[in-house]
Amino acid sequence: METVVGIEDNDDGKFEDSGLDRSSSALSSPKQISNPIVYKLVRVEGDGRLVPATDDEVMEVGDFLEYENSEMHVVADTGQSLECISIERSSSGKLRLECSEGSAEADLGKLNAKLQILQKVKEEEKQRISCGSPVHSHVNVDSQCSADKCPVMDGKVQSETPYQDNPSIASSLNYTHSNQSGSMDQCSRPSEGVIESGSSASAIHSNLKPDLSMSDGEICLDKLSIRELHELFKVTFGRETTVKDKQWLKRRIAMSLTNSCDVSATNFIIKDNQIVRKFVEESSGNMNISSLISSENMTEEEDINLKDSSAVNACGIDDNQVISEIRLRNQNTEYGLEDENNETEQRAAKRIRRPTKRYIEELSENESREQNPRLPISNKSMGLGQVSSTSYVRPGRNTFSEVRTYGMRFDSLGGSDVQIPCVSLIRRSRPRKDMASLMKFHPTATSETAKLSNKLIEHSSDAVGEIPDKVFKPRMPAKFHQSPSSEPEKEKQCPVVGTIEPWQELRPKRADLPGHTSDDNIVTVPTAKGGMRRKHHRAWTxxxxxxxxxxxxxxxxxxxxxxxxxxxxxxxxxxxxxxxxxxxxxxxxxxxxxxxxxxxxxxxxxxxxxxxxxxxxxxxxxxxxxxxxxxxxxxxxxxxxxxxxxxxxxxxxx
DNA sequence: GTTAGGG
DNA sequence: CCCTAAC
The missing domain is CATH 1.10.246.220 (Serum Albumin; Chain A, Domain 1)
Known part of the structure; x- marks a missing residue:
């Protein structure tokens, strides 16, 4: 569904009739002769074929062209030239764009068309400027096409395939064209001026975003397929994305559109995934209605002034990038192939970290942790008993409390109100190791366990064991203060009971301390997931x-x-x-x-x-x-x- | 379950 | 300290 816009390059003149319709007239046109390179507007089908663009498409493109080439001269030909868009390079080296009347709808195709045009133009410029080796990107495109079915002539692509309407274009993007002049005004900046030919390519190219954003009316991203969104994304951000999330893509694109152009930002509002320009502003006076396809001819003058270089620069994308992207796109329609190099690059060092699977893992982990250990029913039945090893954290005071999942998952049990965001309650396995396992099932056992633990402790602890106490010192207290924040959680965790938490007891340092201190030091920290995790802090003595x-x-x-x-x-x-x-x-x-x-x-x-x-x-x-x-x-x-x-x-x- | 690293 | 990946 890409649309390729043909650009005819004339040294001198303006382009007059470009009949760019599917007929190959363009090729045959006189101008063509004078000009070595003639471009035709074609659409690239999904399968890679080139299909001559329809009039409508051409018109659509025309809009873009107008916008894009700030320095270009846009001339509306009410006449037959309507359909033809031509970019001429004037002898001065400036590009001129002639466009017939404004078209009504722009769609993704337009965007693509723009790229194509830009590409061509750039190439032209480069060639012209440096007689050196022309950029081959277009060649690539062409060649590819040729492979499929389009003969390539002198860089021209002539499509032989019968004209077909590409529904996708129309359907995919719903682009309403409101008043162009209005849009232009919005985007226009004082400094507009003419861009020098040398920079024109980049300028044009950079205009992409602005153009997009500038384009008045609304763009319905909703209608775009993921692939299309990818395209759009690529164009917009200058990089590819593998994100499959349509919503995300839309949002990103929408955001970028709104942000890309300062002016536009104010002009657009995002609704339901749509970017809708508030046409109230300048355009309101004019034609406003998005639904309208501007029947009126565009005023070229305004158009010309439209863009200012600064805007362009701001939004600029690397020419190279664009070109390469275009090429890529042309050559490879498969997005799946797109690389995620960005991420991969970052991995290095000693251990190569795999892409994090955090979400999955965590979830699963949590699930396993929480669900396994405790049987929902059992908890209740158990009453005080602590079912799972994890349970030591919080006793049965409420079944509800059992919920430990990250997010706000409700516990199957009681569900209840208690949503404990953090998994971490259980987090450190310390206790587990020692006695937790032993104690688990017998609340009453706690005392025993405690003893046991103490023994163990004594045992394990070396001579130095006592020292800690001495060391303990003043510092700790301070830390304790932090606790308040954590308090609530604490309650949840340790709410229970008189039973001592085994692990706490285990701590040699001070039985008492541990119990409280440990918790006290816990601070909850919000996590990206929305859950909270507890951060434990205990200063090293x-x-x-x-x-x-x-x-x-x-x-x-x-x-x-x-x-x-x-x-x-x-x-x-x-x-x-x-x-x-x-x-x-x-x-x-x-x-x-x-x-x-x-x-x-x-x-x-x-x-x-x-x-x-x-x-x-x-x-x-x-x-x-x-x-x-x-x-x-x-x-x-x-x-x-x-x-x-x-x-x-x-x-x-x- | 540990260890090494990054955050 | 937390979180992961690699062992």
């Missing part, structure tokens, strides 16, 4: 850091799970990931301070966060260096061992 360092020295960096087991058993809230992250930060810090270790301790603390003792940082660096020196394999093994010795010293310090 010096003790923890020390332990971490120690652990690294012992086990080696990278063996986080092991470190966690050995050194952080008591800190249920520190996951191996946390350790890893912290280590990363420590490394950063340690190296950052490297130059002047001495001052570092003090100075670095800008924020009032407790400084990390220089010693520790040094140690971190040490370890880091050690690791770095040692080949991965070895290091993994136990570089730590070596480090261990060093560490010992440090630990003593601790």
């Amino acid at each position: 010096l003790v923890e850091v020390i332990k971490l360092v120690e652990g690294v020295s012992r086990c080696g960096a990278g063996r986080w799970s092991e470190i966690k087991r050995l050194s952080f058993a008591s800190y249920s809230y520190r996951t191996s990931v946390d350790l890893k992250d912290k280590w990363r930060n420590l490394l950063k810090a340690s190296f950052a301070m490297t130059p002047a270790p001495a001052d570092e301790g003090i100075n670095s603390r800008k924020h009032g966060t407790a400084p990390i003792p220089e010693k520790i940082l040094l140690r971190v660096r040490e370890l880091a260096e050690m690791n770095s020196q040692v080949p991965p394999n070895i290091s993994s093994n136990k570089v730590a061992a070596g480090a261990g010795s060093v560490h010992e010293g440090r630990s003593g310090y601790l």
Whole structure:
């Protein structure tokens, strides 16, 4: 459904009759002779064939041409020339566009036509300017066409296929032509002037968007197929898109249209996916009605002035891009083939990340998590009992509370009111590991579990275990303040009961703290999905850091799970990931301070966060260096061992 | 389930 | 800290 507009290039003159109808008259026309290159208006069928454009189509194109070529001279020929659009290159090098009377409807075809024209024109310009190698894009097009069925002559494409009306064009885009003059006025800017031939190509080309937006009347994107939308998108944004979402495409296009031209922005309103120009403005005085196809001839003068270069520039698209796109489009109708290079390019680095499947995964994950564990009915029946491992978070206080899905999914159960946006309630698996599983089913068991957990803790926790408490210090309180925000959630989560949450208890540091603190630190953060996620923040205490360092020295960096087991058993809230992250930060810090270790301790603390003792940082660096020196394999093994010795010293310090 | 990285 | 991907 692309429409190709033929442009006849004349050195001198204006183009008079271009009969561009399907007849090949254009080719045969005298002008043609004078001019090496003659373009005909044709439409590219879906299958790649070229079909002579209908009069209507030509007319439609004519509109675009007018708009597009700001510098072009538009002359309306009330006469027979109506159907013909020609762009002439005047001797001066300027392009002139002659257009018959304004046509009524423009559609996607127009857009395409514009591109085609632009392309041609550009090529022309280039050729002319640089006698050098002409751009071949059009050639490509032609050749392709030829393959199908259109003979190519001197760059001309002559269609031999019988004229056919392409319904798609008409139907696809509903373009109402309101008063052109009005539209022009809107878009016109003071500076209009003539664009130099040299830049004309780009100028014209850049006009695309504006034109589109300028085009008065309304464009019904709704009627466009996805493919068409893609086209439009491509044209509009200068890039391809693989998005299949029609709505999205429409929106984007609509937005772009409205934004592309400053003027136009004010002129359009978007309704129901349609861009509707408010014709109230200038045009109102004139012809206004969108439904009207302007019967009246366009005034060329206005047209000429229409565009200003600035506008063009603003909206400009790369010529090359356009050309290439056009070519691409011509050659390959298959959009599926379009690449998503943009994204792929971004992936690099060590690990190549696959495109995120976030939505899917998350959803599924949530589903599985939540649904599996708890049986809707069972919950209720269970009453207090906590059905799922996850359930520990919130006990049965309400069945409703059970809802944990991301979005606002209602729980099958009660559904209820409670929509807990975040999945994260359960999020960190800490507890699970320890006792959660044990406890799950017996609320009563909690006490036992608690004990158990304590035991474990003691067990696991190393000598250092107590330190944390000492360290705990003032800092924490501050953090707690944050909690308020999270409170509500907290309630949901832990509403329950006297039962102690197992995992909380597990925490060696302070049974009490954990329970509250952990929650307190939770802050909900809105996510893109619309859900909320809880952000947990617990400042690292010096003790923890020390332990971490120690652990690294012992086990080696990278063996986080092991470190966690050995050194952080008591800190249920520190996951191996946390350790890893912290280590990363420590490394950063340690190296950052490297130059002047001495001052570092003090100075670095800008924020009032407790400084990390220089010693520790040094140690971190040490370890880091050690690791770095040692080949991965070895290091993994136990570089730590070596480090261990060093560490010992440090630990003593601790 | 862990680990490495990016955000 | 969170979230993912890669193991």
